[in-house]
Amino acid sequence: MSPSPSSSASAASVLLVGVDFGTPHFDGELEELGLLAQTAGLDPVARLTCKRRAPDAALFIGSGKADEIKALAAETGAAEVLFDQSLSPAQQRNLERHLGLPVNDRTLLILEIFAQRARSHEGKLQVELARLQYLSTRLVRRWSHLERQRGGIGTRGGPGETQIELDRRMIGEAIKRTRERLEKVKRQRGTQRRQRERRDAFTISLVGYTNAGKSSLFNALVKARAYAADQLFATLDTTTRQLWLGGDGDGPGRSVSLSDTVGFIRDLPHGLIDAFQATLQEAADADLLLHVVDASNPAYPEQMTEVQRVLAEIGADQVPQLLVFNKLDALSAEQRPLQLQDEAEVEGRQVPRVFLSAHTGEGLAGLRERLGVLARVDDRQVVGKTPGAGAPLEAHPG
Numbered sequence: 020m021s022p023s024p025s026s027s028a029s030a031a032s033v034l035l036v037g038v039d040f041g042t043p044h045f046d047g048e049l050e051e052l053g054l055l056a057q058t059a060g061l062d063p064v065a066r067l068t069c070k071r072r073a074p075d076a077a078l079f080i081g082s083g084k085a086d087e088i089k090a091l092a093a094e095t096g097a098a099e100v101l102f103d104q105s106l107s108p109a110q111q112r113n114l115e116r117h118l119g120l121p122v123n124d125r126t127l128l129i130l131e132i133f134a135q136r137a138r139s140h141e142g143k144l145q146v147e148l149a150r151l152q153y154l155s156t157r158l159v160r161r162w163s164h165l166e167r168q169r170g171g172i173g174t175r176g177g178p179g180e181t182q183i184e185l186d187r188r189m190i191g192e193a194i195k196r197t198r199e200r201l202e203k204v205k206r207q208r209g210t211q212r213r214q215r216e217r218r219d220a221f222t223i224s225l226v227g228y229t230n231a232g233k234s235s236l237f238n239a240l241v242k243a244r245a246y247a248a249d250q251l252f253a254t255l256d257t258t259t260r261q262l263w264l265g266g267d268g269d270g271p272g273r274s275v276s277l278s279d280t281v282g283f284i285r286d287l288p289h290g291l292i293d294a295f296q297a298t299l300q301e302a303a304d305a306d307l308l309l310h311v312v313d314a315s316n317p318a319y320p321e322q323m324t325e326v327q328r329v330l331a332e333i334g335a336d337q338v339p340q341l342l343v344f345n346k347l348d349a350l351s352a353e354q355r356p357l358q359l360q361d362e363a364e365v366e367g368r369q370v371p372r373v374f375l376s377a378h379t380g381e382g383l384a385g386l387r388e389r390l391g392v393l394a395r396v397d398d399r400q401v402v403g404k405t406p407g408a409g410a411p412l413e414a415h416p417g
Contacts, residue, residue: 030062034097036088037068038080038104044285044321051285052103052125054230058252059131065095078117079110089118101128105286108157126153126288132252133291141204148197149290155190208300221275221394223262224302226330227311228322229282232345235377236311237279240387252282257301264391275394278305283329285321292332303335307393310340314374315349327365340365341393342372343386348379 035052039045046052053063067088075081079102080088088100099121100114106124114122130153133146225233229252241260262277278301292299302308310326312319330336342365347355355374373389375382 030057030060031099032064032095032097033061033099033101034088034092034095035063035066036080036100036102037066038074038102039068039070040073041070044318046103049103052101052128055125055128055132056101059128059135061099061101064097065091067091074104074110077110077113079104079106079114082117085114085117089120092118092120099123101125105288111157125286129284129288129291136252141201144197144201144204145291148194148201149288149293151190151194151197152290153288155187155194205300221273221307222278222301222305223275223307223309223390224278224280224305225309225311226280226302226326226335227282228313228319228326229284231282231311231313231322232377233282233311234279236309236343236345236375237277239377239380239383241277252284257281259301262390264387264394272391273394275390278302283326285325287329292329299333299335302330303333303338305335305338307390308335308338308340309343310370311343311345313346314344315346323365340370341389342370344372344374345377347374347381348376 033056035049035056037046037049037052039047047068049066049068053066056063069080069084071080078085091097092100097120100118100123102122102124104124105126106114106122111122111124130146130150133142134150137143137146225237227233237258237260241262257278257280259276259278261274263272263274265272280299280302308330310323312323316322327336330338371389373382373386375386377383
């Protein structure tokens with residue numbers, strides 16, 4: 020991966036490539052990949068998409084399309100080629116030899132962004148583990164100097180093979196050490212959760228697709244200064260604050276624990292999900308999830324589906340949810356919903372939803388009121404399981 024802006028005066032130019040294998044949500048414009056590239060400090064100078072029935076075993080895209088990519092890279096001055104799908108180590112190595120350029124995939128790009136954004140000790144450990152796991156399968160490609168150490172024609176093994184095994188062993192030991200350190204952090208988090216449970220603290224976690232506005236909503240609710248920006252993965256580290264929900268005529272107010280967690284994204288590398296298990300455990304152990312949705316994004320139904328998939332993977336899919344459709348200020352009057360409170364069908368259950376703008380503050384009072392009611396409910400499992408018929412989520416709010 021090319022250097023980030025902090026280590027380079029100008030962004031490295033990159034050619035984006037996407038292959039449609041008939042998947043239902045193929046990004047034909049490569050918009051999300053382009054945003055990811057820009058977030059990593061790269062400059063997308065060209066985009067190319069194609070269709071295939073199945074990946075080519077050697078070059079992923081076939082030699083003809085590889086020649087087309089090579090010509091387009093030369094024409095646009097691209098210094099790197101970035102694929103929207105994951106490549107096998109052999110495909111990556113073969114493409115680099117064919118194109119004469121560095122080739123990377125979506126997985127490494129996301130890992131690079133996470134490495135740039137991690138700030139806490141725990142976050143850095145999590146990213147380090149995921150990167151080590153990724154690189155452990157690509158030793159031959161990453162350490163090309165080892166090829167010069169191999170034996171001659173007709174031989175197998177040799178000094179180069181020994182060096183590769185040494186590198187593999189070193190990475191294996193580093194993975195083991197990092198896992199042990201993360202396990203210690205996980206135990207510490209478990210102790211903190213048990214302390215909150217003894218205090219009978221009602222815990223709420225913000226989850227959602229990256230750039231849905233979770234951190235902005237977090238700041239608006241608790242008057243915090245967590246980093247928030249209009250970019251993918253603006254924050255990686257979990258931040259927890261106390262949120263006071265004032266009382267009304269129906270009952271006294273109370274303080275709840277509110278956590279902002281890492282955003283999800285399509286094809287999030289499995290190694291990252293494993294590595295961030297300690298952080299994502301906040302969502303799995305929460306009493307309520309605020310599933311923040313970017314209402315202004317036309318692809319929000321697909322983003323919601325991806326969030327639900329990751330929640331199921333970390334064991335948080337049965338945690339009660341409240342859908343929060345954010346960025347109401349970015350919608351036109353025609354796009355705005357007719358009702359500010361409704362229910363939506365998510366994974367076969369009725370989930371309450373609210374509409375607001377964390378940026379302007381519109382709808383925040385209604386969210387606070389709803390949270391105050393939910394926090395006072397004795398049987399917390401009724402949240403998101405309201406009986407009765409509810410209309411399925413429409414293609415766009417309103």
